[in-house]
Amino acid sequence: MGRAEERRARQRGGRRVAPRRRRSAPEAAVASAGAPAGGKPAKSFIRRLFTWKKILGTFFGLCLLVIAAFIGLYMYVDIPKGNVAAQQQSNVYKFSDGTMLTRKGEVNREIVDLSKVPRKVQLTFVAAENKSFYHDAGVDFKGTARGLINTLSGKGKQGGSTITQQYVKNYYLDQDQTVTRKLKELVISLKVDRENSKDDILAGYINTSYYGRHAYGIQAAAQAYFHTDAQKLTVQQGAYLAALLQAPSQYDWAVATDTGKRLVTARWNYVLDNMVEEGWLTKSKRDAMHFPKILEPKGVPGLGGQKGYLVDLANRQLEQQLMAQDGLTPAEAEKAVIDKGWTITLNIDRKKQAALEKSVKSQLTSNLDPKKRKVDGDIQPGAVSVDPKTGKIVALYGGQDYYHHYTDNATRRDFQPASTFKPVILAAALQNSATTQDGTPITANTVYDGTSGRQVVDQGRKVGFGPPNEDHRSYGPISVQQAMNNSVNSVFAQMGMDVGMDKVMATAKQLGMDTTGMQAVPAQTLGSMGASPLEMAGIYATFANHGEKVTPSILKSAERQGSSVKIPDPIGGSVISRTAADTVTSVLTGVVDDGTAKEHVADNALRDGQQVAGKTGTSDENKSAWFTGYTPDLVTSVGLFGEDPKTNAHVSMTGATGPLVRPPGRINGGGYPAQIWAAYTFGVTDKATFDLDTTQGAAVQPTYTPTTPSSTPSGTPSHTPSSKPSTSTSPSHTPTHSPTHSPTQTPTQPPTQSPTQTPTGAATDNPLDPGGGQDIGQGIGQ
Structure with a gap:
């Protein structure tokens, strides 16, 4: 540094800067080989590989790939023809020796126009399943992502989906829990929502859903539970049918356990409270509503005598196994079993079954x-x-x-x-x-x-x-x-x-x-x-x-389309x-x-x-x-149980068969x-x-x-x-x-x-x- 520079340095800092020490040739060589100019240490290979710019670039690149893949999937997947009716096939039920017990496969469905369903009854389904139905795009991305994650992790389905998605699953697809099916459901739901009115989608949903009691669609359900037509349903009755969709068999009041009755009552209240929240029902009218009376179901063709009881128990146990094995919800398991082409062999011994029926008749019912x-x-x-x-x-x-x-x-x-x-x-x-x-x-x-x-x-x-x-x-x-x-x-x-x-x-x-x-x-x-x-x-x-x-x-045993369900050991x-x-x-x-x-x-x-x-x-x-x-x-x-056939109330059996019973x-x-x-x-x-x-x-x-x-x-x-x-x-x-x-x-x-x-x-x-x-x-x- 010259004298002029030293003088200027003293004027700036108030003191003289020490002269820079010149490095020897070996030191300079080491410095130039091991560190960049300025004396900072060299970055490691990992730090050079994972920089913020590279990470962000990779993330956005993956996003672009996912978007591109979705666009490709969206363009590739078309809305298929409705195939619900085609999916309904006869279930065959056999005795343990392989002889035929019964065949059941007639679909109990009658499509009704949405105009035939009271407006507030329509809204009970929206309140139950998808309050944002009228202003969403037909897809719950969060619920779908949760479903995909659960499927990939083997947990089965957890989390809800929109009415549009459920309609697509009911009408166009099936109940299989696979990633492919869920992605198709997502794409088709977006297209259906874009190409159809909300009323058309809602009509399709309530006409294809399964309500239990072998009833598909709201008209069949209205007859099955209230012995009336869909157009005559009250809001209370509609709320019950909407609540049923979560677990049809479990929530059927005629056969529900105390737990089932408690759950469906809570679900019914949830539906009506949501209607009040959305402004579809006044608080005063809601407070005046009481849980509707559920009527006894009617028989299904081909299930007379003891056959219906045997078939129902077989279906129920198969559904429970599918829920445990495949992670299905109760509603999904029921849809996967009823009229889906199963060959179900029961443990029922034909001769013992006939003997039990004969014994009840000879010892009791013939005396009534x-x-x-x-x-x-x-x-x-x-x-x-x-x-x-x-x-x-x-x-x-x-x-x-x-x-x-x-x-x-x-x-x-x-x-x-x-x-x-x-x-x-x-x-x-x-x-x-x-x-x-x-x-x-x-x-x-x-x-x-x-x-x-x-x-x-x-x-x-x-x-x-x-x-x-x-x-x-x-x-x-x-x-x-x-x-x-x-x-x-x-x-x-x-x-x-x-x-x-x-x-x-x-x-x-x-x-x-x-x-x-x-x-x-x-x-x-x-x-x-x-x-x-x-x-x-x-x-x-x-x-x-x-x-x-x-x-x-x-x-x-239970078999369908060449595959069988593993039946747990009863012991x-x-x-x-x-x-x-x-x-x-x-x-x-x-x-x-x-x-x-x-x-x-x-x-x-x-x-x-x-x-x-x-x-x-x-x-x-x-x-x-x-x-x-x-x-x-x-x-x-x-x-033996005392039950009033009109009210289903528990009653005393005292005096039955008259003089055949000793006093009192x-x-x-x-x-x-x-x-x-x-x-x-x-x-x-x-x-x-x-x-x-x-x-x-x-x-x-x-x-x-x-x-x-x-x-x-x-x-x-x-x-x-x-x-x-x-x-x-x-x-x-x-x-x-x-x-x-x-x-x-x-x-x-x-x-x-x-x-x-x-x-x-x-x-x-x-x-x-x-x-x-x-x-x-x-x-x-x-």
């Missing part, structure tokens, strides 16, 4: 005469028969005729199983090694207080529940075996408390009962929940199968121990030989020494009566249900013996003799339960009989005490306070 007795017209029989080794449903009785009673009595869950639930309580006690209130293990020989109306006790405190026994009969000290034989409510109410009702309900769920929404309260010990013959057959089949879970299946893993299950079976043999089923099952002339286990049940007010019983090879649950005219589980069971079972089974791994119960031959009664009662009696229940407070008599069938094992350690007073265990009560209990109006016992 509604012209003489109005109550005879209220009797609804239902039954399910299951092979416990395979889980196959081999016979089913859903009602007198599918055309006259659409609701399947074999699968309905709106009646109480009453005392047929008691074996579940015992199973829970055995599985959980439960004890009485004083710590005595609960076994078949444990003694309880059988006083009618006795207040249930929990750790010395009464819980405010004291159910009466049938006819308010008191038994005094009574063993669990005798209590099961005679269906003593007070004993099992206390046992439920000893086990813990949460554990009882957990065991019920493990055995196959749908416990959704059920509270774990003492009243459930009386079978006060809802259950179906199908459920009870599955539970008892699990007992018969030594604790291995049985989920009854009507499906043997699952162990849900209760073999000893617990076999002990329940052993105890239930006593109900047949020495209890409430003795007259029509044990003493039946057709029995021929066949071993049988089972349990009767009769609900309070005689609204339902049951017998669920089994041999080693066949489990059958028979239920009550229909007990040990009566007609047991008669139907015996006439059917003993006619189709071969003689077999239970293989039981237990030392307890009526099926086990006792080898000991009673000991001298002790002054201190224990939880276990020293005598063999007799066929006559003890009514005294000090049962000390010797056995009057022994079991009539062969045991498989004998007790290894007989009880040593006999109660001489009211037990101090689970059945203790204040002698100064007899309890009396409260009649809660549930499960009277037998």
Whole structure:
């Protein structure tokens, strides 16, 4: 730097800048090789490769490629001809031996012009499915993208689509969950929205949608649910039909579960609230609306007699499998099954099916005469028969005729199983090694207080529940075996408390009962929940199968267009121990030989020494009566239900068949249900013996003799339960009989005490306070 420059630098910075050091030749060479001018370090290869400019360029390039691909797809895909009618093909249903059961394929549809549908009814569908329908482009890009992602990830469809997209799927495409189908749906929806008016699209949508009850289109749906034409539908009715589209079978009020009814009611309210929100309905009119009355469905051609019940259950189980296997929604699964060319082979055994139908007719329906007795017209029989080794449903009785009673009595869950639930309580006690209130293990020989109306006790405190026994009969000290034989409510109410009702309900769920929404309260010990013959057959089949879970299946195979659906194995893993299950079976043999089923099952002339286990049940007010019983090879649950044919209300069956029923005219589980069971079972089974791994119960031959009664009662009696229940407070008599069938094992350690007073265990009560209990109006016992 020269002197002039130095002077200028001092003037600028107030000080002299140090002279720059000249680099040596080697240093300069290194600098020029390893760093750019200015001394900054060189960028790495990764940093040079992924620059912001390159990333943005790649992103925009991909966007352009996607846009170009979509434009190409848009130009390539044309709107196809409508093919819904062509897609409807007959489903063929066969018995297990391959012989024809029925063929069903007639499409129930009548196209109506949109002008024939009231305007506000039209708007119920818009409010339910796509509020932006009148101003969108026909596509929900966000929902479609979500559907594509879920499809690619194997999660199935999740997320809604527009009315236009649903119409395209219904009318032009199919229900397959593939990326190709979804992309076609997107393109065709855009074109349809561009080339058709919104009214045309809405008309197409409501005329092609499936509403359940084999009804396609709004006209068929109006007839199916309200027995009227589409043009006469009210807003309330329209909102119900619009709500149905989300899950037609699940939301059909005639067959819906409590959960289904709750969901469709919520959906109905959602539709009407959306109409208010959009200004299509005034708040005052909406507040005045009530849920519409849903009428009984009419029969479908080709499904008369029992065929309709068999076909409906087969369709339902196939739909459930498609939902699990392919991720379909309930509505999509139903559309994929109904009239789509399936060949479905059922597990139904043709001979057993005929035998079950014959038994119901000979033992019950031939004796019903509604012209003489109005109550005879209220009797609804239902039954399910299951092979416990395979889980196959081999016979089913859903009602007198599918055309006259659409609701399947074999699968309905709106009646109480009453005392047929008691074996579940015992199973829970055995599985959980439960004890009485004083710590005595609960076994078949444990003694309880059988006083009618006795207040249930929990750790010395009464819980405010004291159910009466049938006819308010008191038994005094009574063993669990005798209590099961005679269906003593007070004993099992206390046992439920000893086990813990949460554990009882957990065991019920493990055995196959749908416990959704059920509270774990003492009243459930009386079978006060809802259950179906199908459920009870599955539970008892699990007992018969030594604790291995049985989920009854009507499906043997399902094939369509050369491909088949994998049918799950009805037999699952162990849900209760073999000893617990076999002990329940052993105890239930006593109900047949020495209890409430003795007259029509044990003493039946057709029995021929066949071993049988089972349990009767009769609900309070005689609204339902049951017998669920089994041999080693066949489990059958028979239920009779009182239902007013006009209102569908639950009514008493007392007095049905008139003089054929002994006074006071009550229909007990040990009566007609047991008669139907015996006439059917003993006619189709071969003689077999239970293989039981237990030392307890009526099926086990006792080898000991009673000991001298002790002054201190224990939880276990020293005598063999007799066929006559003890009514005294000090049962000390010797056995009057022994079991009539062969045991498989004998007790290894007989009880040593006999109660001489009211037990101090689970059945203790204040002698100064007899309890009396409260009649809660549930499960009277037998």
